[in-house]
Structure formats: structure tokens, C-alpha cells
Amino acid sequence: MPVPKGSTIDPERTRSSIIDAATPLLYERGLDGIGVAELCSRLGVSKETLYRHFGNKDGLVEAVLKARSDRVTSWIATAAAAAGEDPRDQLAAVFDELQQWYEEPSFRGCAMHNAAAQHQAQPVTGITARHLDRRLDLLTAIARRAGAADPETLGRQLLLLVEGATLIAAHHDRTSAGTHAKQAALALLDAARPAGA
Amino acid sequence: MPVPKGSTIDPERTRSSIIDAATPLLYERGLDGIGVAELCSRLGVSKETLYRHFGNKDGLVEAVLKARSDRVTSWIATAAAAAGEDPRDQLAAVFDELQQWYEEPSFRGCAMHNAAAQHQAQPVTGITARHLDRRLDLLTAIARRAGAADPETLGRQLLLLVEGATLIAAHHDRTSAGTHAKQAALALLDAARPAGA
DNA sequence: TTGCGATCGAACCGATCGGTACGAACTCGG
DNA sequence: CCGAGTTCGTACCGATCGGTTCGATCGCAA
Numbered sequence: 432m433p434v435p436k437g438s439t440i441d442p443e444r445t446r447s448s449i450i451d452a453a454t455p456l457l458y459e460r461g462l463d464g465i466g467v468a469e470l471c472s473r474l475g476v477s478k479e480t481l482y483r484h485f486g487n488k489d490g491l492v493e494a495v496l497k498a499r500s501d502r503v504t505s506w507i508a509t510a511a512a513a514a515g516e517d518p519r520d521q522l523a524a525v526f527d528e529l530q531q532w533y534e535e536p537s538f539r540g541c542a543m544h545n546a547a548a549q550h551q552a553q554p555v556t557g558i559t560a561r562h563l564d565r566r567l568d569l570l571t572a573i574a575r576r577a578g579a580a581d582p583e584t585l586g587r588q589l590l591l592l593v594e595g596a597t598l599i600a601a602h603h604d605r606t607s608a609g610t611h612a613k614q615a616a617l618a619l620l621d622a623a624r625p626a627g628a
Numbered sequence: 629m630p631v632p633k634g635s636t637i638d639p640e641r642t643r644s645s646i647i648d649a650a651t652p653l654l655y656e657r658g659l660d661g662i663g664v665a666e667l668c669s670r671l672g673v674s675k676e677t678l679y680r681h682f683g684n685k686d687g688l689v690e691a692v693l694k695a696r697s698d699r700v701t702s703w704i705a706t707a708a709a710a711a712g713e714d715p716r717d718q719l720a721a722v723f724d725e726l727q728q729w730y731e732e733p734s735f736r737g738c739a740m741h742n743a744a745a746q747h748q749a750q751p752v753t754g755i756t757a758r759h760l761d762r763r764l765d766l767l768t769a770i771a772r773r774a775g776a777a778d779p780e781t782l783g784r785q786l787l788l789l790v791e792g793a794t795l796i797a798a799h800h801d802r803t804s805a806g807t808h809a810k811q812a813a814l815a816l817l818d819a820a821r822p823a824g825a
Numbered sequence: 826t827t828g829c830g831a832t833c834g835a836a837c838c839g840a841t842c843g844g845t846a847c848g849a850a851c852t853c854g855g
Numbered sequence: 856c857c858g859a860g861t862t863c864g865t866a867c868c869g870a871t872c873g874g875t876t877c878g879a880t881c882g883c884a885a
Contacts, residue, residue, distance in 0.1 A: 445861085445862085461745075461746060461748065463660050463746075466841070466842060467842080467843060467844075468841090468842085468843090477862060477864065477865095478843095478844075478863095478864095479845085479846085479861090479863075479864095480862055482843095482844070482845080483862095487844075488843065488844090539748060540745065544795060544799060545745040547798075548737065548741065548745035548746060549658060549660075549745060551658065551736060556799070559799050559800075560799060563796070563799060563800040564800075567800075584811070587796075587804065587805075587808045588808050588809070588811070588812040590792075590796060590800075591788070591792035591793055591796055591808060591809050591812065592788055592789070592792060592812075593792075594792045594795050594796055595789060595792025595793070595795065596788055596792075598792065598795055599760070599784075599787060599788055599791060601744075602740075602741060602744050602756050602757060602760060603756075603757055603760040603761075604784075607784065608788065611781060611784045611785050612785070614781070614785070615785040615788065615789075615812075615816055618816060618819050619812055619815060622815050622819060642831085642832090663873075664872080664873060664874075665873090673832085673833085674832065674833045674834065674835095675833095675834090675835095675873095675875085676831090676832070676833075676834090676876085677831075677832055677833080679873095680831085680832095684874075685874090
């Protein structure tokens with residue numbers, strides 16, 4: 432029981448603990464694959480508490496997806512930064528990290544993409560688009576630091592590879608998608624640099 | 629009314645007309661976004677007829693997805709074949725065709741991917757995996773005809789670009805995903821050829 | 826003409842859905 | 856010690872879900 436009976440020390444703590452606990456459930460079962468009743472029961476929280484904090488189920492979904500997007504984005508950025516100064520190494524590290532994710536048993540594809548496929552409406556589509564915006568920014572920055580002739584284009588191409596790899600890992604072959612994407616990404620990076628360097 | 633009151637000339641015709649009519653509805657609204665009742669009403673068909681032909685809703689979904697996969701697969705293959713003999717031209721034609729698809733107002737991503745994101749279970753996942761198998765075969769064949777040093781690897785990389793482009797077009801930017809994917813694909817193809825040719 | 830099979834339309838079923846209401850239990854600040 | 860605020864558990868609501876059943880209607884083959 433994450434929350435005792437009476438008034439909690441901090442209502443804000445309750446809210447974020449609900450988000451944390453609901454995230455894997457909504458990811459595994461799908462946004463519509465689990466009802467509010469079961470959700471609350473698994474969370475150890477009453478419906479009233481959930482509805483006071485989030486208004487309705489969409490409010491919870493929105494909060495969960497935003498938190499997830501933030502977490503995943505910083506996770507990727509951290510993995511890139513940890514690979515050192517060389518943008519080429521950073522790019523390789525991103526795909527290595529992705530491949531490790533794909534091989535986790537709990538991997539079921541990108542939560543944002545799954546959500547957008549289920550709820551083709553706001554706020555989910557907006558959160559997903561923002562998520563991809565941020566990822567594009569990160570990849571474009573790597574392309575720019577690598578000295579690509581057209582970093583905007585290369586960034587978008589790298590984005591295709593990242594998201595394509597995640598999708599293929601989810602629906603086709605999780606053992607090699609990241610590796611193949613890495614090879615392709617490095618080849619595109621090398622080809623996009625002006626002669627020399 | 630696609631089917632009059634009494635016995636139809638051909639029950640098989642009824643079945644395929646149901647599939648054809650249900651396909652866009654399930655695509656637009658999502659597998660769980662439209663109920664059997666509304667589905668039947670829009671199809672101009674009674675529940676009894678639908679359930680006799682398909683057993684249950686999953687049976688209809690399965691039939692719709694299989695038909696869709698067949699249709700899309702042959703559509704891509706036809707576009708490639710129409711581009712002439714040069715595998716490089718064929719590859720470019722595939723992405724041009726995809727880009728045109730993305731720009732259609734009714735475009736909502738790949739039906740198979742959307743379905744798999746919603747129903748992470750058989751038979752949907754199996755149909756989606758088979759769909760990707762066939763697409764991989766087509767792309768690998770192009771890679772092989774182009775003289776790639778490792779056509780299996782290049783085929784998988786091209787698959788990443790195709791599916792990544794469709795996903796990005798659906799959730800982020802439908803105006804340029806196909807074009808960027810085409811440029812990346814051609815660059816990978818050129819880089820994968822042994823020196824010369 | 827008779828009978829079989831396909832179809833319609835509507836009623837009906839139990840289950841589940843998202844969401845609300847309420848009394849009781851509990852904590853904490855004043 | 857008391858009242859405000861939080862939470863629980865449960866019951867409840869109307870709507871919708873997938874699926875079944877049934878009488879009536881109609882086409883077609885024998």
C-alpha cells in the first residue's frame with residue numbers, strides 16, 4: 432500500500448507515485464486494455480483519489496505519457512553524453528542503448544507510438560509529436576557537431592532509423608533492429624560529411 | 629445497400645464486400661474505436677450475417693488485415709516493377725509512392741502497425757509479422773539485384789527506412805518523411821555496392 | 826410450388842466501461 | 856482537541872460492449 436488511510440504527508444507524492452505505478456500497466460496492456468477499476472486496484476488507490484488528481488482517465492494518460500517522454504528523452508541524451516566527445520561515438524551509443532532496450536522482455540515498442548496508434552486525438556497525438564520533436568533535436572545536434580553538410584536532413588534521416596528500429600523491434604525482429612540501424616546511421620553520417628574529416 | 633433482403637446470388641460476394649467496407653472504418657477509427665453494432669449499421673449488414681461469416685469481431689479483423697496486407701504488398705511491388713529494370717529506380721519509386729500515400733488526407737499510418745499496437749496478441753501480431761516478412765523480401769530482392777555486398781543487411785536497413793518513414797509521417801511530419809527516406813535509402817544502396825558499378 | 830438457406834431488423838443478454846457519491850477512517854495544522 | 860483535507864472501500868449510475876436469438880422476408884433450386 433503506497434498510501435495509508437488518512438491524509439498523506441504530501442499529496443504531490445501521491446500523484447507522482449500513481450503516475451509511476453500506472454506507467455508500466457498502461458504500457459503492457461495498452462491505454463484501453465485496462466480499465467480504471469483494475470488500474471486503481473493494482474495501484475492500491477481508490478477511484479476517488481485518482482479522479483481528484485487527474486480529472487479523468489485521459490488526464491492520467493496525459494500525465495503518464497508526458498512523464499514517460501521526459502524520462503526517455505533524458506535517458507537517450509545521457510547515453511549519448513556518456514559516450515564521449517565524438518559525435519560518431521555518441522550516435523553509435525544511442526543505437527547500442529536502444530538495442531539493449533529491445534532485448535528486455537518487457538519491451539513492447541515505443542509507448543508514445545503505441546498510444547498514438549490507439550488514441551488518434553489530442554492530447555496523445557500532441558505529446559507524441561512533441562516527443563519526436565525533441566528526439567529530432569537531439570539527432571540534429573549530433574549531425575551538426577559531426578560536421579554534416581546538411582544537419583537538418585541528416586537529423587531527420589537518423590530519426591527515421593531510430594523510430595523504424597523501435598517499430599521493427601516491436602513487431603518483427605528485436606534481436607537485430609538496433610544493430611542494423613546503427614550501421615546504417617553511421618554510414619549515412621560518414622556519407623554526409625564534406626570530403627575529408 | 630450492398631445486399632438485398634433475401635438470399636444473395638453469391639454468399640462469397642457478401643463476405644468480401646463486408647471486408648472491403650469494413651477496412652476503411654476500422655482503419656479510421658481503430659480496431660476498438662468502433663463497435664460491432666455501428667460497424668454493421670455502416671456496412672448495411674445485420675449482426676447475424678457478420679457473425680456467420682466471421683465468427684466474431686476478431687475474425688473480421690483478421691480477414692480485414694490479411695486482405696489489407698495482400699493489397700498493400702502487391703501495390704508496392706507493382707510500383708517497383710513499373711519503374712523499370714534498374715533496382716535503384718525501383719527503390720526510388722517505392723519511396724515516391726509512399727510519399728504520395730502519406731499526403732493523402734485519409735492517411736493514418738500503417739494499418740498493420742496500428743493494429744499491432746492495439747492488439748498485442750494473435751492473430752494480429754502474426755499478420756503484422758508476416759506483412760513485414762514480405763516487405764523485407766521485396767526490399768532484399770532489390771538490394772540483391774542492385775549488387776549489394778550484403779543484400780540481407782541492406783534489405784533490413786531499407787525496411788527500417790520504409791517503416792520509419794510511415795511512422796514519422798503518421799505521427800510527426802507527413803510532408804517530408806518519404807523524401808528523406810528515399811535519399812537515405814539511395815545513399816545506403818550506393819554505399820553498399822562493391823567499388824564500381 | 827415447396828423448401829432451404831441467406832439475410833434483415835430488433836430485442837435481448839451479461840459484462841464491462843468511465844465516472845460519481847457517500848460514509849468512515851485517518852493525519853495534520855491550528 | 857477539533858476541523859479541514861485525503862484517502863479508502865463500496866455501491867451505484869447510464870452507456871456501451873461483444874455476442875445470441877428469433878420471426879419475417881426473400882431468392883433460388885428442385
